[in-house]
Amino acid sequence: MTNPAALSPDEARALFRDGLRTPTAGWCAGWTQANLLAVPRDHAYDFLLFAQRNPKPCPVLDVTEPGEVSCALFCGDLRTDLPAYVVYEDGEPVAEVTDASGVWRDDLVAFLIGCSFTFESALLAAGVPVRHVEQGRNVPMYRTNRPCRPAGAIGGPLVVSMRPVPAHQVADAVRVTARYPAVHGAPVHVGGPAALGIADLGAPDFGDAVEVRPGEVPVFWACGVTPQAAVMASKPPFAIGHAPGHMAITDARDADFLVP
Amino acid sequence: MTNPAALSPDEARALFRDGLRTPTAGWCAGWTQANLLAVPRDHAYDFLLFAQRNPKPCPVLDVTEPGEVSCALFCGDLRTDLPAYVVYEDGEPVAEVTDASGVWRDDLVAFLIGCSFTFESALLAAGVPVRHVEQGRNVPMYRTNRPCRPAGAIGGPLVVSMRPVPAHQVADAVRVTARYPAVHGAPVHVGGPAALGIADLGAPDFGDAVEVRPGEVPVFWACGVTPQAAVMASKPPFAIGHAPGHMAITDARDADFLVP
Numbered sequence: 001m002t003n004p005a006a007l008s009p010d011e012a013r014a015l016f017r018d019g020l021r022t023p024t025a026g027w028c029a030g031w032t033q034a035n036l037l038a039v040p041r042d043h044a045y046d047f048l049l050f051a052q053r054n055p056k057p058c059p060v061l062d063v064t065e066p067g068e069v070s071c072a073l074f075c076g077d078l079r080t081d082l083p084a085y086v087v088y089e090d091g092e093p094v095a096e097v098t099d100a101s102g103v104w105r106d107d108l109v110a111f112l113i114g115c116s117f118t119f120e121s122a123l124l125a126a127g128v129p130v131r132h133v134e135q136g137r138n139v140p141m142y143r144t145n146r147p148c149r150p151a152g153a154i155g156g157p158l159v160v161s162m163r164p165v166p167a168h169q170v171a172d173a174v175r176v177t178a179r180y181p182a183v184h185g186a187p188v189h190v191g192g193p194a195a196l197g198i199a200d201l202g203a204p205d206f207g208d209a210v211e212v213r214p215g216e217v218p219v220f221w222a223c224g225v226t227p228q229a230a231v232m233a234s235k236p237p238f239a240i241g242h243a244p245g246h247m248a249i250t251d252a253r254d255a256d257f258l259v260p
Numbered sequence: 261m262t263n264p265a266a267l268s269p270d271e272a273r274a275l276f277r278d279g280l281r282t283p284t285a286g287w288c289a290g291w292t293q294a295n296l297l298a299v300p301r302d303h304a305y306d307f308l309l310f311a312q313r314n315p316k317p318c319p320v321l322d323v324t325e326p327g328e329v330s331c332a333l334f335c336g337d338l339r340t341d342l343p344a345y346v347v348y349e350d351g352e353p354v355a356e357v358t359d360a361s362g363v364w365r366d367d368l369v370a371f372l373i374g375c376s377f378t379f380e381s382a383l384l385a386a387g388v389p390v391r392h393v394e395q396g397r398n399v400p401m402y403r404t405n406r407p408c409r410p411a412g413a414i415g416g417p418l419v420v421s422m423r424p425v426p427a428h429q430v431a432d433a434v435r436v437t438a439r440y441p442a443v444h445g446a447p448v449h450v451g452g453p454a455a456l457g458i459a460d461l462g463a464p465d466f467g468d469a470v471e472v473r474p475g476e477v478p479v480f481w482a483c484g485v486t487p488q489a490a491v492m493a494s495k496p497p498f499a500i501g502h503a504p505g506h507m508a509i510t511d512a513r514d515a516d517f518l519v520p
Contacts, residue, residue, distance in 0.1 A: 045305035052308065052320055060312055065412075152325075259519075 013081035023138040023245040033247035035224030046152035057226035059114035084243035091235030114183035138245035140204035145197030156230030164216040206244035273341035283505040293507040295484030306412035317486035319374035344503035351495030374443035398505035400464035405457030416490030424476040466504035
């Protein structure tokens with residue numbers, strides 16, 4: 001297969017539409033990736049307000065009109081063009097599918113939320129290693145003990161992604177990612193996983209464990225799986241999310257989200 | 261009266277609650293001011309999405325729970341503690357009142373939206389004049405020919421505020437205000453009012469005209485009256501806004517909205 005980093009969003013989405021199931025870290029270099037959460041219109045206000053109140057984990061990049069399956073940010077078909085989806089009923093994940101068109105509903109509103117994969121090419125360009133890309137794994141993600149600020153019927157814990165960073169490069173990792181506030185920005189926590197309620201870095205709640213080498217510090221960024229943790233905690237009747245790490249590849253450029 | 265700049269938010273709100281009606285530019289130095297728009301819960305999603313899609317004029321700072329009249333950002337009573345309100349029925353301004361408790365409804369959701377008065381002390385500290393404060397007037401505001409991106413049933417034109425800036429200080433005004441993205445940030449337009457559809461700077465749609473002196477350039481910032489222009493254009497059944505320039509003085513510090 002062609003190097004995934006060299007693919008255009010259209011090319012990658014066609015592969016996913018044809019059934020390829022893979023984490024998307026490192027895919028389509030320079031193109032912004034996004035988290036997906038689709039909820040019934042009746043629940044959309046609570047989720048949009050939840051996102052507004054928790055902008056660090058839930059930076060909203062775009063929102064579809066009810067029943068529409070594309071938007072300015074994403075010219076593909078949100079039902080089929082991601083590698084994998086999780087379907088929730090009453091907060092329970094009831095299915096994981098590579099094509100959501102059979103379960104998509106006309107009353108769904110889809111939120112596209114910034115993803116930290118967006119700043120990984122900037123980290124690499126600054127010489128900061130990105131271990132899960134090196135190791136060909138999905139990024140490790142953890143539920144924390146930090147509650148988000150609730151909105152209406154929706155609440156839940158902050159979810160974080162973790163990247164091990166050599167101690168002498170932690171400041172670089174902060175500085176580089178702080179320039180991308182719309183895709184989670186600077187870390188929320190550096191070192192000290194126990195303070196976040198994370199007992200074992202080797203057992204992530206989502207994604208894969210990665211190696212943390214001697215001299216490296218685990219660095220935690222707010223994660224766009226947070227809205228799915230809110231679905232699990234708050235139990236709306238129906239929702240569809242991306243499978244963690246299996247993102248929507250959008251038609252926006254990473255550079256669009258860079259601040260000076 | 262005590263110098264309004266030296267008052268605390270509580271002290272200013274008590275004066276407004278007692279009936280004082282005045283524009284608030286220059287009041288409570290260092291404390292953040294906010295635009296108010298309260299709409300029925302049934303219309304709140306469209307307005308919140310409108311704000312999300314138009315973050316430059318509509319940066320949401322906080323949102324009340326339905327029926328509540330205060331929130332984390334504003335410890336006072338939103339029905340009484342602003343200097344003046346405009347009441348809308350079917351998009352028509354039907355009353356201007358200094359106390360909205362008689363018309364407030366239990367199903368209202370109130371949005372507090374960033375206000376450019378917040379960065380005026382930073383402009384003054386940088387030596388950039390703020391003419392409407394100098395002249396003891398309300399800031400001039402204009403409807404433009406630029407449509408906002410609509411959301412559901414809500415749409416309308418961008419509204420801007422204008423400050424005349426000496427040509428050699430325009431770059432300073434851009435640089436200083438860009439550091440406050442949550443309160444409209446950098447200007448949307450510098451010079452050339454005709455390109456925004458503004459025929460006569462001397463006839464603002466809201467607020468007062470101010471003097472533009474030789475060698476000064478009119479500089480335009482996105483304005484939090486934009487949601488009220490959307491009310492007028494989109495005609496929801498009911499809404500309450502602040503009277504333009506007569507803001508909610510919040511319990512947040514200007515410095516809270518400063519980015520590095």
